[in-house]
Amino acid sequence: MYEQYWGLKEKPFENTPDPKFFYNSSQHEEALARMLYTVKEQKGAGLLTGVYGCGKTLLARALLKELQKDVYKVAIINNPKLDEIEMLRMIAYNLGLSNVPERKSDLLVKIENLLKENLMDGKKTVIIIDEAHTIEDKNIFEEIRLLLNFQLEDKFLLTILLLGQPELKEKIENIKQLNQRIAMRYYLSNLSQKETQEYIAHRLSVAEAKYNPFLTDAVEIIYQYSGGIPRKINHICDTALLAGMGSGIKQIDKNFVKEVIESFSL
Template identity: 55%
Template structure:
């Protein structure tokens, strides 16, 4: 609606995990490099946690983009509210299984064959479970842990990455055999004020902005009202662009951000 007014080629603040919009703050850069290390070195498992809306899914999609090609085979689970058998079937399907058995034993055999075949071909298998904090059945965590039993004498046949909100740390800690196999624990925090300003301007540039659109007061207000949470920043900035357009302003100012937040919170 406001693209033409601001001379943008696409909407800059959509809450979708498009990797090209990933803002490389220090912590996001570190998180991505650590995830890449775990995967490339064939470690057993990694844990990425963070407050809702801090960019875990976007970071994992950026990771998936880094892993594109012939070397890595990635199964990305976006809905973990499954039974243990459904989870295994989904992983098998995403890794290229053409005929999915019904029985759990047969599924495990088929999965082991794919993992072994990938390893023989020099390929690394990665299983990413997003929103893993939503897993309520302890048996499902146990089934996920057992995937790490697929090993050769000197390496794991797959790397498991668990992503979720803060409570995931406590859930994993209760499963000692899984907790002890974590080669990575990384927590994404909210952005600091200078990072939040950089985040806003980065997304605008990616969307085609040629000039700064938010003035300093507006950026400070965005941080103050969002708490540095990227998802909330996106909501506020999207509405702020619309609000400033309605005022026919060439800049987004602090009062316009305040007005936008008030309209969002009604």
């Protein structure tokens, strides 16, 4: 809607996990490196936590971009609020199994056979469970632990990455046997003010902006109100660009950002 006004190829602040817009802050780079290591070295399980909107899902998409499709078979579970059988069926389906069985015992046999087939074909299997903090059924965590029992010659037949909000860490720690299987743990913090400025500039650059309309004092206010959380930064910046077009301005300063935040209750 405002792309032409600001000279943009596309909207730079959409809250969708598009890896093209991935901003490689020092901590995002570290998180991605640890996730890649866990997957490539078949370490079993990894845990990535962070507050809502800090970029966990986008990190998962960035990870997928790094993994060769002919080497890795990946299942992504975006809505894990399921019971244990539904979760196993979802995993089986997302790994490409057809005629997914109803019975748990048959499901586990099918999944194990598929993992072995992938290994024989030179492929590594990865399961990414996003929003894992929403899992309410403790039996699902037990099934995750049991899936990690699928090994061959002391090598895990799959890697499981659990992504979620901070409370996920406590849930995992309360399940001792699963907690012991977590080889990688990382907490994704909020962006600093400097990183917030770089983040905004990066997304504008990806959208092929001819210039950055956000003045330094505007970024200070954006950081103050967003707390350095990417999702909130996106929301404020997107609304400011829309309102800026409506006001006919070409630069966005702190007073305008404050006005936008108050007017739109951001």
